Amino acid sequence: MLGQFRKLQHQVQGLNRVWNTSIRFLVAAISYSKAYKDSYYYVDVLQLCKNTAGVKNVHAQIIIGGHEQNQFLATKLIGKYAELGSSSNLESARKVFDKLSERDVFCWNVVIKSYANVGPFVEALNVYDEMRSHGITPNRYTYPIVLKACGAEEAYKKGQVIHGHVVKSGLDFDLYVGNALVTFYAKCKDVKISRRIFDGIPERCIVSWNSLISGYATNGYMDEAIKIFYALLRSDVTGAPDNTTFVTVLPAFAQAADIQAGFWIHSYIVKSGMxxxxxxxxxxxxxxxxxxxxxxxxxxxxxxxxxxxxxxxxxxxxxxxxxxxxxxxxxxxxxxxxxxxxxxxxxxxxxxxxxxxxxxxxxxxxxxxxxxxxxxxQKNEAHYACAVDLLGRAGYLDNAVELINSMPIQPDKNVYGALLGACRIHKNIELAEFAAEKLFVLDPNNAGRYVILAQMYEDAGRWKEASRLRTLIREKEIRKPIGHSSIELESGYEKFGVNDETHPFTSEIFGTLMSLDRVMAPVSIY
Missing domain, CATH: 1.25.40.10 (Tetratricopeptide repeat domain)
Structure with missing residues (x-):
């Protein structure tokens, strides 16, 4: 009888253990389910917020609900604060991030992106360094945003270091990272490296081409931008060209005054429904x-x-x-x-x-x-230069000098250049000498400044002064920019100047011209 009782007691205890375990599991499941539902509830509410007050209200509810350490929610909250902009919102986003005990790579990326978009850009680089010091490995989404911050900050050396990290991580052939590197080096005015990286991207997309075209155009290499545009048209890139392509290449065609390209682009935009x-x-x-x-x-x-x-x-x-x-x-x-x-x-x-x-x-x-x-x-040097030109052309040279002397900023070469041009119009040599003296310091390698004063001396019959200036130009080896012409070929535009021998087929070209010259030479009838 006692044995049966003990056996029954063991069965009851076993049932209790099973029951207690089931209850604990059920409670945990309910808690997890509730937390899961709460997370998406708060995310949905955050998406509806249109101002800082609304986000702060949801933030307060998250803290009261005990979800402050929820990485998923915290990341969404950081992104929402950053989306609203302003330094105060970014400070709030950073506080959310700093309070997290555990942070994954996605969370770090959101913070870096926030600073890369809103600024200060240098803080994006600091967070990137902090991320690596915590042993978090950057991924293919980290590098584009941190390189964007480097480009905005023009932090060339830092960008090179990050480029090294990219190579070590094996992501140097990744399309998104490659595009970011093309853009970074172009923003830092190193278009040669930008082009080299572009050439190394295995499968380029339209963003790759647009980044290079923009890089050339913004750095003043308009001919190269146009050549890349024509190369893009000959490629098999899907969706090319697009809106961004035309926005980036149009300034290059505008500078070239290429009306045929303008007509073609305009027609393409209309026909494609862009x-x-x-x-x-x-x-x-x-x-x-x-x-x-x-x-x-x-x-x-x-x-x-x-x-x-x-x-x-x-x-x-x-x-x-x-x-x-x-x-x-x-x-x-x-x-x-x-x-x-x-x-x-x-x-x-x-x-x-x-x-x-x-x-x-x-x-x-x-x-x-x-x-x-x-x-x-706010008035800058260019506005003052225009005002000096305005007064000078109208003959108010004394007023122009008065304006220069009253400038709250240091007059630059354009200001004195405008004054020198006005002096030439009104033949005021004494004031021209004053302006030229300033320009010889501010713009010493501009031959045009010397030539204007030399011509004024010649017009006034002051041949010694004119000769001295022209001798100075030769001694300093100061040369005016060489004029050039361009011709449109199937491969794009080719530029050439007087006696230009830079073309790879120069010998053949001049040989053909000499042959034509002999054939076309007039024959004497006597």
Whole structure:
């Protein structure tokens, strides 16, 4: 009887253990399920937040609910704070990050991205270093965002170090990382390395091509940008060219004043159904403007709806009128811009001042110059140079000198260059000597400055001074930039100058020309 009782007791204890284990498992499952549901509940609520107050409210609920150490929620919260911008929101995001006891690579990436997008950019690099010091291995998403921060900061040496980390991690042939490296080196003005990395990417996408085109264009290598664009058209890249391609290459075609390319791009945009947004429109306006097609430029401007007419579009059309001598039309567009509630920037005032200067509209130009601060625009060296040119062309040389002396910033070569140009127009040698003396220090290798003063001496019959200047030019080996021409070939544009022997087939070309010269030589009939 006692044995049966003990046996029954053991069975009950066993059942209790099973029951207790089941209860604990059920409680844990319910807690996990609740936490899981809570996480997605808070994420959904965060997505609905449109301002800082709303995010802070959700943040408070997360803390009260005991989910402060939830990595998934914390990462979403950091991203939302950063999305709203401002330094205070970024500080809140950083506090969330710093309080986490465990942080995975995704969480680190979100913080780095926040600083890379909003700034300070150097903090993105600091967080990257901290991440590596904690033993977290960066992945293919880390490197593009930290390289973006390096490019924004122009931290060339740091970027090279990170490039070394990329190679060690075996991600140097990754498409996204490769694209980021192309962009980084281009932003740091090292287009040779940028091109080398581009050539090493196994399978390039449209972003790869756009990054290189942009790199060449922004660094002033317009011919190379155009060549890469034509190479892109011959490639088999899917979805090429796209909106970004045209936005990046249009400034190059505008500088080349290539109207045929402008017509082709414009037609492609229309036929492909691509939206003619503000960026594309301002690029086309500038291209047509440089080619002298003012009416087409204006037609494009008129087709843009009022909400999409940003400052860049207005600047493009104002510059178009100004550069072709239509100063009154440029001023009319400026008044329309102000009436539309858009605040003008320094670039627009530069275009207007230049237009007024060349049109001889002294009163209008001076009034614009005086009212810049009223629009919240700070005057820089270029604005002062335009104002000096405005006064100088009108013959107010003393006022121009007075303006230079009253400048709150140090006058640069463009300011004294404008003064020298005005002195030449009005044959004021004494003031020209003063301006030239400044320029020989500020811009010593510009042959044009020496030549202007030398010509003024020659016009005044002061041959010794003119000879001294021309001798100085030869002794210093100062040379004017060589003029060049270009020709369009199937491979793109080829540039050449007088007696240019840089072409790889120079000998064959000159040999053929000599043969043609002999064949075409006139035959004497006597």
């Amino acid at each position: 939206k003619l947004d503000a960026a594309l429109s301002s690029g086309l306006i500038s291209l047509y403007s440089n080619c002298g097609y003012i009416n087409i430029a204006r037609a494009i401007f008129d087709r843009i709806s009022d909400p999409e007419r940003n400052i860049f579009v207005w600047n493009a059309i104002i510059r178009c009128y100004g550069m072709h001598g239509f100063a009154h039309e440029a001023l009319s567009m400026f008044r329309q811009l102000v009436e539309a509630g858009i605040r003008p920037d320094g670039v627009i005032f530069l275009s207007l001042l230049s237009a007024c200067s060349h049109a001889g509209m002294l009163a209008e130009g001076w009034d614009l110059f005086q009212t810049m601060e009223a629009y919240g625009v």
